Structures are given as structure tokens and as C-alpha cells.
Amino acid sequence: MATLNSKIPEGPLSEKWTKYKASQKLVNPANKRKLDVIVVGTGLAGASAAASLGALGFNVKVFCIQDSPRRAHSIAAQGGINAAKNYPNDGDSVGRLFYDTIKGGDYRAREANVYRLAEVSNSIIDQCVAQGVPFAREYSGYLANRSFGGAQVSRTFYAKGQTGQQLLLGAYSALSQQIKAGTVKMYARKEMENLVIIDGKARGIITRDVKTGEIERWFGHCVILATGGYGNVYYLSTNAMNSNGSAAWQCYKKGAFFANPCYVQIHPTCIPVHGDYQSKLTLMSESLRNDGRIWVPKKKEDAEAIRKGEKTANDIDEQDRDYYLERRYPAFGNLVPRDIASRAAKERCDAGYGVGTGKAVFLDFKDAINRLGKDKVEERYGNLFQMYQKITDDNPYETPMMIYPAVHYTMGGLWVDYELQTTIDGLFAAGECNFSDHGANRLGASALMQGLADGYFVLPYTVQNYLSAEIYNAPIPTTHEAFDLAEKEVNEKIAKILSVKGNRTVDSFQKELGHIMWEKVGMGRNKEGLTEAIPMIKALKEEFWKNVRVDEANECMNPELEKALRFADHVELAELLAMDALQREESCGGHFREEHQTEEGEAKRDDENFMFVGAWQYKGEGSEPELHKEDLNYEFIKVQQRNYK
Amino acid sequence: MDFTLKIWRQENAQAKGRFETYKLTGISPDCSFLEMLDILNETLINDNIAHPVVFDNDCREGICGMCGLYINGRPHGPDDGVTTCQLHMRRFHDGDTITIEPWRARPFPVIKDLVVDRSAFDKIIQEGGYISATTGGVPDANAIPIPKQDADEAMDAASCIGCGACVAACKNASAMLFVSAKVSQFALLPQGKPEAKKRVVKMIKKMDDLGFGACTNTYACEAECPKSIKRTNIARMNREFICSKLTSSEE
Known part of the structure; x- marks a missing residue:
């Protein structure tokens, strides 16, 4: 174990994805009906993946924490979505979008993934228009574009200042169509609390019903995580109040590697x-x-x-x-x-x-x-x-x-290969919760692009490829001992929180954590601050488990308990974030180490020693996690110092 | 600023609800309404007064549609064109008594305190609030030009955030504004035309089946909509409905 195989297809950059699609394995329609897919999260990535896989004929179960899938935080994206359509004829192309994204990410993203993203970007716009997304138009009736940071072309499509809303409602409508058709079952107000692994494969999840506190078990032949980023570790951020990194963290603790946690975008x-x-x-x-x-x-x-x-x-x-x-x-x-x-x-x-x-x-x-x-x-x-x-x-x-x-967006996330599969077989991660496409800094209007690319155009292929080997496996009953064990862990965590009966509210802890993170692991980081932050975070975690106060029982709508469950994960994630920032002795993109800057105060990369993806492996409570390195090989792009002067 | 808050408390859907009164002092006028409730909850917990008040909220920038409180008799409070989360305490006077209730409508049962179940809206959308375009196999985005005015009008209708204020404002708990916004968006776009006749009939039927009331043209919905969705959408939906009934060849 512990070797990172990114599974990038051979061949020239522009042929990799075509080649993959031509050689991937398929599942026949009769077998698709017998295969269960779990999707967690209904933002752009989750909703589009669930709708597309449902339309293909798989048996999809999709979960969200809000009262409706339409509320996911993708809805708040304002500015727009990039695509290489080159409608304005201003010199754009798939290659240019690819180059801008790699450069914008400060040469810390994987070439093959980013090229594929640029390649499918145009299909996203086609798809959304077909769904009735009311993009801005010129008087001619054709689509309008505007410019965003880090690009010298106008490639951003938009719907007033509400592009995320319109794209999400498009994906939500596609999802609704599949729900009506019976291929997708929607479970709202249920929060994932644990991942179930059987014989090394992701086989299900445990959820807590936010209305009743009921703990439930769900089987899937595979699990797709689309649960967004972890920016709320900083407490104050542009994320929604309920956005959280808990589900990704549970998967990390079950063996999924967590990549580049220190790459946080500050808007x-x-x-x-x-x-x-x-x-x-x-x-x-x-x-x-x-x-x-x-x-x-x-x-x-x-x-x-x-x-x-x-x-x-x-x-x-x-x-x-x-x-x-x-x-x-x-x-x-x-x-x-x-x-x-x-x-x-x-x-x-x-x-x-x-x-x-x-x-x-x-x-x-x-x-x-x-x-x-x-x-x-x-x-x-x-x-x-x-x-x-x-x-x-x-x-x-x-x-x-x-x-x-x-704090606005987290480029880091679960490590995934070219197929968006994590280091756990059958566990996929899409959208902001994976690390894949933005390197150390995301360009504006690229998050919407990535979420929809993953959900509409990548996962339907790669998940099918994975499931083609699963047609011989009947659904595993949720009475299996692995489900017992996973549920027991959740129940114990809840019971432990409720038994503390301390003096401090969850918010007071999250605010304190946010303060530490912003001051010492924020926009400017240095060795001294990071070395101070880690024991402070550890101490806060210890205090949380001794002094948190959650009064009401589990068996009711209990937002204090929800926040406590998330904080218990966030405080651990914060520590890994700081460790990763300490480890990365260079400045790149959103990660700025004050020791590593040019005389003019610009970020100074160290390509010699740090041109790798840092993927962390959990080693158990009380043990240090292990860092694995995936080297980034730039075969097609010439790596340069970023220059916007 | 100091406030007296009269807040609806209800343990669960079955329990009988009641108003409870709480005093809150020293609130900054720059505080948002939901931040004021955060402060109240911290106080309720820390001073051992009561369990915190449960209310739905998420993005806190007026777009997710999650928050929705009935404040002094108006959905989303006294400001026009904003959601509850965008309301600030400077909009009130020092010493005010503020009454806070959940949406009151039969199709939106209370779950707890100020939280209601709005899944009826999802069910209406599932009946036809989409264009049946499965992934892939669609034409180029610029293949069909759409007049700017139609696209802009469709965008205005599509701005609906599904918060339910229109239903809460209506004496009949009618969902006409919500449903008509979706019907209008697709009726205005060429992509929506092939399914238009079926869509409007199915969505209206579902709305009726779920217990939403009839529209009596008082337009409280339009007045209270945080996204200023226009009542002309209702007129358009009525036209679509009649046309569909008169011309549809299907049963």
C-alpha cells in the first residue's frame, strides 16, 4: 500500500481522455439496475453526478444536509463559469484554458486532469443551455462573456451575479427529473457520519437524520463524496454556515489520503x-x-x-x-x-x-x-x-x-487519481472535496467548471469503469458486521459529546479555532507561527472533549450537536492543515511562507524540492500521519515563475 | 440596542407550540437578524434559560433560500427585497418588541421551533420543473439564439430561491408565485417548449394535491418576495395552463 498511482493514461495530452473513454469498461443496462451508487452532497458535483448516473440507469441514493438539494452552497457562486468556447474570437482554446489554469495554480496541479477539465468545459455550457439555464446574452441572441482574474481572454459565461444559483438549479432540475423517474432516491436532512468499508472497498455510509437524530445504514457498490471544502475550519469564511469538511475527514480516518490541505484560497x-x-x-x-x-x-x-x-x-x-x-x-x-x-x-x-x-x-x-x-x-x-x-x-x-x-475555497482535499477515485477502492471524490484541478490557487469561475465537469462528464465514465467489476457482487445487507462497527463508532462519538456536559458552547470553540488558524495559518505563514499553532490546536481539541456543552439529547433536531460533531473533525483537520503548511517550505499560490519570498515580496516556489502533491495518510489516534509524495511531471508545459507584471 | 423577543417555541411537529419571551441587551445595530439570534442562543445556553431556538439558515447572503422567519407579521421582516439573513438590526428601534414565528401554511408543517418542512416544493419541481435533457447529446450552446429580452425575463423568473415566503404571505397558502416562476422560465425559452403543455398541467395538479390554496389575486406574494419575482408570471402560467387544456391532444 501507500504507493500513489495516479493512473494517468499513456499518450499525448490531448488524446488521454479520448483514449480512456474508448477503452473503459461498460455495464449493460440490465446490470446497471442492480448496482447501487451512493452520492453524498447535492452541490454542482453531487447533483450532476447523481442525475447523470441515474439517467444511465444505476440505482442512485443521494444525501444532503439541508432541507432540499437546491440549497447546497454552490448556489452562492456569483461571477461565472469558464469554458474554452472562444465565442468572442479573442484567442481562446482548450490549450489556453489548460495553460491558464495550470499557471494560475502556480504549477502545482496535475497536467492530465487539468487538460481534461479544459476539454470538457465546452460540453458543460452546451448541457446547461439545453437544461434552460438563462445565461446572459447579447442582443444578437448569442451568449455573452466577461473577463475574470488570471486570464487575458473573455471566457466566463454568467447569469447576472447569480451564476452558481442558475447552474445549481439546472443540476437540481436534472436531479428532480431522475427522482421522478425513480432512478434516484433523495434523502434530505441526513448528514453522513461514517464510511463503511468491507474487504477494502467502500460499501456504504452511516447517516444521522438531522430532524430525528436517527442513525441509519446505507449500502452502495460504491460511494461518491461531493461534500465541498473545509474553509469553515477558519470559522469566518464566505462558506455557508453548514458547509463542513467532516465527511471528507471521516474518509481520511478510514484510509483515504488527504492531499495538500494547506492550499486555502483567500479571496x-x-x-x-x-x-x-x-x-x-x-x-x-x-x-x-x-x-x-x-x-x-x-x-x-x-x-x-x-x-x-x-x-x-x-x-x-x-x-x-x-x-x-x-x-x-x-x-x-x-x-x-x-x-x-x-x-x-x-x-x-x-x-x-x-x-x-x-x-x-x-x-x-x-x-x-x-x-x-x-x-x-x-x-x-x-x-x-x-x-x-x-x-x-x-x-x-x-x-x-x-x-x-x-477564506473562500480550499484547493486541497481528498487525494484522487485520474478516475477521481481516492486511495480507498470504490470511494470517489468530486468537486471542491477533492484536490485535483486547481493546484495551489484556483482561478475565478473555475470552481463551477470543475464541479460540473466531475459530475456530468467524468464520473459517469470512471464510476462505470469501476462498477463493471461489481456486477457479480450482490448488495451486501446492512446487517453486515462492518455496518455494526461503523454505526457503533458514530453512536460512541455522539454519546461522548453528550456526556461531557461542560461549560463552553460549540461556537466558542469554533471561534477560537478560527482565530488561531487565521492568525497563524492564514494568509502569511511562517515556521514560528505554525510551530506555535499546532500545540494550540491540540490543546483546544483536548479542552473540547473536556468542556463542551451540548444540552439536548440526540433524538431531536439538535443543531448544537451537529456543530459539535463537525467541530470534533474540524479541530483535527486544522492540525493537519498546519502540519502541511509547515512541511511545505516554499511559497506557492495560496500558500505563502514568509521565509520564502522574492525581494519584491512575491511567492518563491521551490520546484527542486516541492514539485509534488503532499498526500497524508492517517495512522491512528495519537500517531503522526505519514506524508506521501506524488511527483508532478510537467511533460507538456514549461514551468516558469508566475509573472503578472 | 435592547430588544424583547417573542419567539414561537414548539418541540416537534406533534407538540403544541407557544410564544416565549426573552430579553436581549447590548446588540450592535450592524448585527444581522440571524446573528442576533446566534447571540440569543449563546445567552440561553450560558445563562441556563432554555434550549437554543432552532431556525433554518445556511448561506447568510440571501441566495440559498434556507432561512425564512415571519417577523412582526411579515415574511423576512420589514425590509423589501431581502431575505431574513440580509436583515440588520439597524432596521429596528431600540427597545422594540419583535415577534418571530415560523412560516404558517398547511403544506409546510413545523418540524421544531421556527423550522418548517418545505419538501412540498421539491415534489412540485419533480412533477415537471425541468427540461428533459439527459447528460450529453445536446447541441452547441449557440445553436439556438434566444432574444435577449426573453433570456432576461427567464432569468428574472429563475431568480426564485424557493424560500416559501410567497406561501407564508398568502392568506390561502397558495404556491402560485413559486410554481409560475418555474413555468415561466421554461415557457420563455425555446428549449422548454416541447414539454411546456404537459409541464404546466402536471405542476399545477401537484400543487393542488399537496394542499396549497387557490390564488385570489391579492399579490401579497409579490410584495413579500425577497427576490421581487413578478406576479406577471402568474398571468403567464394561467395562459399556459388554458392553452394547454384547450390544445393538448393528450388526456
């Missing part, structure tokens, strides 16, 4: 933190950087006066403003990739030029309003401006927005 344009009661941070779409200009005062005394409320942004003369992104990165300006924009904001604020609470910079639309007129700006960004005004009580048409980076 540059979010509404800043304003109070300790705050529960989440709200994203302001990256599309705003098309027309907004980011700046801080040039003089420290101006910044200080603004912080004290003695001056406002409008009191600062043009020559006293530092448009630091335009100054540092003239070629891409305000549209540099997210990791770079975030770090630049932190650098200015740390140097004493921050506004607001000191942890904010201005995003200014004054020039855009002068150039285009207020009406045009309102047409483009009206809903975002309104959202900003509702939250902050400031009018962004008159005073610049204040923004600051916040």
Missing part, C-alpha cells in the same frame, strides 16, 4: 470583519475588479486619520492615493489572481496603510462612474452594490467600498 474582495458576533463574511464578486480600482492612502497619517474617522476617502487627493495593484502589476493591474491581490492587501494593511478598522482597503468606482455613468455601473453591479449597502449601511456610489480578504 481578496470580501466585506471586512466588523464585530466579534459576526457569523460569516460576504463575498463581493471578483467581477467588480473589472471596473473598481483598489487603493490605500499613500501617507500613513492619512490612513490613520481615516481610521479615526477624522477623514474620509473622498478627502484624499488623487496624488495621495496608492493604487498598489496597478503600481506593482501593470500588465494585469486590478485583475491579478486572487492569491496575489489578497497578499498585496495584507501587505499594505500590515504596513500601517489600512483603512476602516485597519484591516480594509478601498475598492473605488469613482473613475468607472465618471467614465461610464452611474446607470451603466448600476446595470453591471447593481445587485452587488445593493448587497454591500444592506450590510454596511454605506453607499458605494458615493464613497468607495471597503474590502478585505477572507
